[in-house]
Amino acid sequence: MQTSNSITPAPTQSTPFRTDAATRRAARRDRVGRRRRLILAGALVAVGAVAGTGLTVNSSLAAQRVAETTALTESTGLAAEQLGAYAGVAQAKVHAEARDTLTLAEDTLSNVEGKIDVEPLASSVATLGDYEALPLDEVRDLTVSTRAEIRKADEAAKVHDREVAEREAAEALARANTPEGAKQTARAMAASKYGWGEAEFQCLVQLWTKESGWNYQAVNASSGAYGIVQAWPAEKLATAGADWRTNAATQISWGLDYIARGYGSPCAAWGHSQSLNWY
Numbered sequence: 001m002q003t004s005n006s007i008t009p010a011p012t013q014s015t016p017f018r019t020d021a022a023t024r025r026a027a028r029r030d031r032v033g034r035r036r037r038l039i040l041a042g043a044l045v046a047v048g049a050v051a052g053t054g055l056t057v058n059s060s061l062a063a064q065r066v067a068e069t070t071a072l073t074e075s076t077g078l079a080a081e082q083l084g085a086y087a088g089v090a091q092a093k094v095h096a097e098a099r100d101t102l103t104l105a106e107d108t109l110s111n112v113e114g115k116i117d118v119e120p121l122a123s124s125v126a127t128l129g130d131y132e133a134l135p136l137d138e139v140r141d142l143t144v145s146t147r148a149e150i151r152k153a154d155e156a157a158k159v160h161d162r163e164v165a166e167r168e169a170a171e172a173l174a175r176a177n178t179p180e181g182a183k184q185t186a187r188a189m190a191a192s193k194y195g196w197g198e199a200e201f202q203c204l205v206q207l208w209t210k211e212s213g214w215n216y217q218a219v220n221a222s223s224g225a226y227g228i229v230q231a232w233p234a235e236k237l238a239t240a241g242a243d244w245r246t247n248a249a250t251q252i253s254w255g256l257d258y259i260a261r262g263y264g265s266p267c268a269a270w271g272h273s274q275s276l277n278w279y
Contacts, residue, residue: 229255
């Protein structure tokens with residue numbers, strides 16, 4: 001039997017065959033990968049931009065807050081670390097002003113009662129009295145309006161007091177200008193300024209009763225002598241006061257000085273009048 005010495009060759013490794021479908025899938029994976037890398041890069045850029053913008057905005061806000069804090073510190077006297085409670089401080093300040101205004105208003109009401117119509121001020125006080133339950137802006141407005149009503153009430157009361165004083169002065173002048181009122185003025189003035197007692201005063205009463213009947217408007221028809229003291233010329237009385245025509249006290253002041261300089265006392269002047277019919 002014939003044997004064969006030939007060797008069967010070993011099988012060779014074949015290169016894998018890539019189909020068209022596999023090629024398309026690979027290309028698609030490459031494109032997706034590139035797209036993802038681009039998206040990631042864009043995201044990183046965007047994040048950086050936002051971060052940069054955020055830093056800028058935060059810096060601006062920080063600067064603004066520092067300025068505001070400085071202003072608030074200067075206006076309120078609060079330390080920077082206390083300004084977190086500024087809203088509470090502002091409320092406390094507004095409420096304190098309201099309380100002070102109410103106290104002033106109550107004092108004003110007490111002072112002007114009976115002098116003026118207090119209803120406008122009392123109404124403002126009643127409304128402001130609820131300041132703890134009202135918005136701060138409203139409390140501020142009510143405080144301002146109540147202060148205005150206080151000023152009005154004060155001014156009205158001053159006008160009232162001035163009118164009362166003028167009326168009382170006019171009434172006092174009218175009383176002093178009566179014969180009895182003039183005598184009381186003369187008695188007091190003679191004693192306080194010249195030391196003349198009751199005896200001298202009685203001489204004065206007789207002297208000026210003869211001259212004018214103690215009438216501050218008396219006029220001598222022939223000579224023009226004027227007033228209680230019958231000064232002649234009448235304008236001499238102006239040295240004692242501009243109101244010499246209407247004020248008995250001014251005439252009396254001039255007459256007592258005239259007697260003191262000319263005669264030394266009312267009784268001496270009365271004696272001269274009795275002898276010569278003038279003094």
